[in-house]
Amino acid sequence: MSAALLQALRETVGAAQVFTHDDPGADLSAWEQDWRKRARGRALAVVRPGSTAEVAAVVRACAAAGASIVPQGGNTGLVVGSVPDESGTQVVLSLTRLNAVRAIDPANLTMTVEAGCVLQNLQEAAEKAGFLLPLSLAAEGSCTIGGNLATNAGGTQVVRYGNARELCLGLEVVTAQGEVWHGLTGLRKDNTGYDLRDLFIGSEGTLGVITAATLKLYPLPAARLTAWAAVPTLDAAVSLLGLAHQNLGAGLTGFEVMGQFALSLVDRHCPTLRVPLWTDSPYCVLLENSDNESEAHARGQFERLLETAFEQGLVSDAVVAESLAQAHGLWHIRESIPLAQAEEGLNIKHDISIPVSRIPAFCAETDALLQREIPGVRLVNFGHLGDGNLHYNVQAPVGEDAKKFLKEEESRINGLVFDAVARYDGSISAEHGVGSLKADHLPHYKDPVALGLMRAIKQALDPQQIMNPGRVLVRP
Amino acid sequence: MSAALLQALRETVGAAQVFTHDDPGADLSAWEQDWRKRARGRALAVVRPGSTAEVAAVVRACAAAGASIVPQGGNTGLVVGSVPDESGTQVVLSLTRLNAVRAIDPANLTMTVEAGCVLQNLQEAAEKAGFLLPLSLAAEGSCTIGGNLATNAGGTQVVRYGNARELCLGLEVVTAQGEVWHGLTGLRKDNTGYDLRDLFIGSEGTLGVITAATLKLYPLPAARLTAWAAVPTLDAAVSLLGLAHQNLGAGLTGFEVMGQFALSLVDRHCPTLRVPLWTDSPYCVLLENSDNESEAHARGQFERLLETAFEQGLVSDAVVAESLAQAHGLWHIRESIPLAQAEEGLNIKHDISIPVSRIPAFCAETDALLQREIPGVRLVNFGHLGDGNLHYNVQAPVGEDAKKFLKEEESRINGLVFDAVARYDGSISAEHGVGSLKADHLPHYKDPVALGLMRAIKQALDPQQIMNPGRVLVRP
Incomplete structure (x- = not known):
């Protein structure tokens, strides 16, 4: 059976784009090992289709053979959602060859891109055209937009622009039956039926394969300023956030909090970084103000905000970055916390x-x-x-x-x-998703009616249960 | 059968909240006649439950009897989606008694409200608490938030704040089986499974009944200014929009276009209104700039924008409202177009x-x-x-x-x-939905794979086909 499937896959995408353990010198670890090295699976094959039509043909071949499919982008996910299980029967469907920017429409403020595009490349393509693609996260140098959408990625600018879901207007999707849904709309308003887009976004490859997307673009801000503030309590940090919303409005594009112990680890393990204001405060806050007018205007707003916060006792000390390099330095400290923590x-x-x-x-x-x-x-x-x-x-x-x-x-x-x-009415997975790492927890923490609805939808769209099985929902 | 159902409904919500044509002096027209008077149905009964538990019990009673349910809010929809058909067998489930604001959480920028709340009341409750609920549309004095969400309403501030869908974080929903999904989260990020919220939003009551929602709030802008500009062509209007995005950023909260003939009708049929600048231009544009800083700042931005637009030939003449009354007057002209048109x-x-x-x-x-x-x-x-x-x-x-x-x-x-x-890759229903008025058109204009996915979801969540049948999807 698997020999016949492999043959069919080779005929579909070309033998050079099908990788198996039987290949001479085979090393599939890049596709089989997850980013955090929590799990290592074994694939029947890794298949790299070069077009949406080829993705659809791969899915049809797998469906005919009853083989499971694990869609994969940059394989940077944190919840073991994009590597095969250990059975040696699953087909890894790598989207990385679908990496074209199909179109940029300046007057419509949209770009249409293929799933395998690396996020950072898209940010740069948008900027080159004079626009901002606001999705931004630590893995942007290697993650792909298809994976970002499949996991509804978050990141550092969500406070202003929302998650990946809010940045997407349209999708092209290969269904579990290997059909193509042509949903690449650039419309801001379309009320002609159920919201299939948002259903596929965040479904982690368990309902179908995202092959392309139309994304929202924004005007590039004229200036972006960063401030670092020491706050006396977490309560003060929350009040400062409210004040920043009030004073900066949509200019508030970043609001990060860092505990003292987290910053002490950066101080200890990253000796080249100078962490400001951390020694006397339980928390520090990083704020970003994006301005459509000018740097001077942004700076004036920031200074008024911090002055008010200081008067109200919400901030004990603060610095505003004087240059882009200083701003990058402050963000670099924030982004070094996971690394410093790993060192510890x-x-x-x-x-x-x-x-x-x-x-x-x-x-x-x-x-x-x-x-x-x-x-x-x-x-x-x-x-x-x-x-x-x-x-x-x-x-x-x-x-x-x-x-x-x-x-x-x-x-x-x-x-x-x-x-x-x-x-506290919270969520056990804010931005990383469920994958297989948290799938077992879901039945304990998710509303049972919601789980029932999810299972009904999974059964309706993937009755063969071949799309990334065991992820999000444990196997029935 | 229907007598038993009516009995069950009366036991569930109390006899005083069940209305039928057999009642002495019965007049159900407010529930049976659609807003645009395109269709008049006949209900078996109108039921007005007073709580989510009662809504669930009503749905269970109808499901047990195999009776169809037509959820209804303010009944202001424009596509015949919330009135019963002519069979005399459908139960109208009116949500208007669920009209409590359950909570306002200032630090989380959210409010949790019941489906039957009138939109304008919610706008006022938010403003009283110091916040903006940005959803705004012509019917706001009588439409309900449940209906707004069920139809993913749009309105005049979508350019900045998105549609109803983008303003909603969590839902409480009664499923077609009469179970309650407790999904009233106030979280900005929650990646624990499929996006059920966005699936129910815009599904026009065909998958379940929205009984409550948690909505996003925004800081009240410090100033809101309105401008009216005559543009030489529609191309110029599109370029002006791009320039406004660039110059005002998120301050751009409204951008309406009005053709010369539309304005001539207002001029003719609304003699008390003075329509500016319409006689010499094929189109006029209404712009709104919301500012978190001050009126002076907003005015400066507006003047710079219009100056640049004038220099680039995008605007032939323009006025900026000098007072709130003038601004309301300009919006009133825009909102009078449908009325003037009806007069014509x-x-x-x-x-x-x-x-x-x-x-x-x-x-x-x-x-x-x-x-x-x-x-x-x-x-x-x-x-x-x-x-x-x-x-x-x-x-x-x-x-x-x-x-x-x-x-x-x-x-x-x-x-x-x-x-x-x-x-032109557009949509035949941007913000009004499908209802029964456009359900027959969908098979011709919607991607067939998308339609198949919609049918599969409908079948999975409402296998009895009792939820607002024939709306969105034609009966199988």
Whole structure:
């Protein structure tokens, strides 16, 4: 059976675009190993179609053979959603050869791109045409837009521009039956039926394969300024966010929070970086103000905001970057936290969201709970406060073996954190998705009626259960 | 059978909240007649539950009896989607008693409201709390938020804030089985599964009943200014839109276009209104600039924009409203077009969208086509140019009997316009939805794979086909 399928795949995309373990010198690890090295699978084959029609033909061949398909873009996902399982029966469908920018429409403020385009290339193509593609995240140098959409990626500008979902107007999708839905609309308004676009976005390849998308573009801001502020409490950070919304309006394009311990790790492990204002404050905040007018105007707004915040006791000290280089430096500190944390040792990662108003109480309660349960535990707390999204990571107490700590405590700590998240009406996956890493947790934390609806939709669109099975929803 | 159902409904919501034609002095016309008086149905009963639990019980009772349900809010829809058919067997489920604002969360910038709340009441509740609920449309004094979400309403501020869908974070929904999905999240980020929210939004009551929603709020702008500009061509209007995006950024909260004939009707039929600048230009444009800083700042931005536009030949003349009263007056002219048009006589209405960049070519081609086919036909063209959304309405030639014209020509003119829309990659329903008025058109203009996916979802979530049958999708 698998020989016949491989033959069919080779006929579809050409033998040079089908990779198997039987190839001389075969090394499929780039496709089989997940980004965080949490799981290593074994594929029947890796197939790299060169067009939407070829993607459709691959899906039809797999469907005819009853073989499962694992769509893959840049393979930078964090929840083990884009690598095959260990069965050796799954076909990895790599989209990276579909990497054309099909069109940029300046007057419509849209660009139409193929799924395999690397995000950073799209940001640059947009900028070259005079526009901003606002999706921006750590993996942008290697992740693909198809993966960004399949996982509804978030990132650092969500507070202004929304997630990947909000940046997408239209999709081209290959269904689980190998048909092509031509939904590449550039329309801002289209009320002719159910919102299929948003259903495929965030479905992590379990309902079909996104092959192209039409994305929103924005005018390039005239200036972008960054400020760094020390805040006395998390409550103050939340109040500062409200003040920033009020004063900057849509100019507020970034609002990140960083706990003192997280910044201490950057200070310790990244000696070339000078972390400002962290020693005397429990939290620091990074703000970005994008202005359509001028740098002087942006700076005036920023200074008024910080002055008011200082007067209200929301900020104890602050700096506004004087140059682009300084601004990049401040963002670089924020982005170095995961690396510094890895240097400190293995840790238990969480990607949670909580209503912004309840974050201070959530952190106070959960910090205390974890300290009670595991004395000496260290919390690396940072994230996109503007979106209510925290990367609430847990590091072993000083001196403890991190590997042993993870093995023994990860499951219990996940339970404690997720239960707390549930008490605060939060989400156990804010921006990373479910994949297979969190699929088992969903039945405990997701509304049962919602789960039932999801299963009904999965069954309706992929009755053969061949699209990325076991991801998002555990196998029936 | 129907007697047993009526009995069950009375036990569920109380006899006083069940209305039938057998009641003494019964008049169900407010629920049975659609807003535009295109169709009059006959209900088995009108039921007004007072809570989500009662809505669920009503749906279960109807499901047990195999009776169809027609959810209804303010009954202001324009596509005959919320009134019963003529069979006398359908139950109208009126949501108007679910009209509580459940919560306003200032720090999270959200409000949680019940489906039956009138939109204007919600705008006022938000403003009282110091925030803006940006959804705004002509029917806001009587439409309900449940209906706005069920139809993914658009309106006048979509260019900045998006449609109803983009303003909603969470939903509470009663499924076709009478279960309650508790999805009232106030989270900006939640990637734990399929996007059920956006699936129910815009599904026009055919998949379930929206009973409550959590909506996004925004800071109130410090100032809102309105300008009115005469433009030499539709091309110039599109270029002016691009310039406004560039100069005002997110401050651009409104961009409406109005054709000369549309304005001439306001001039003729609304003698108390003084329509500016319309006599010498084929189109006028209404722009709104919302500013988080000050009126002086907004005015400066506006003046610079219009100056540049004037220099580039995009604007031949313009006025900026000097007061709030003047601004309201300009908007009032725009909003009087449908009324003035009705005074002129019956007409054929279209609610279409086209990629903004292609609107000038679409209008040139379609205007000429209609003139060729029906000499003397008059085009009342106006709409939300910022969203690519035109109300491209067709009025009988001078002196012709409008009723006769509609009867003889409506179907042919719809076909001509819709075919042109399809050639320009547009949508035959931008913001009004499908209802039963356009359900027959969908199979001709919607991608067949998309239609197949929609049918599969409908079958999966409402296998009994009791939720607003025949709307959006024609009966199988």
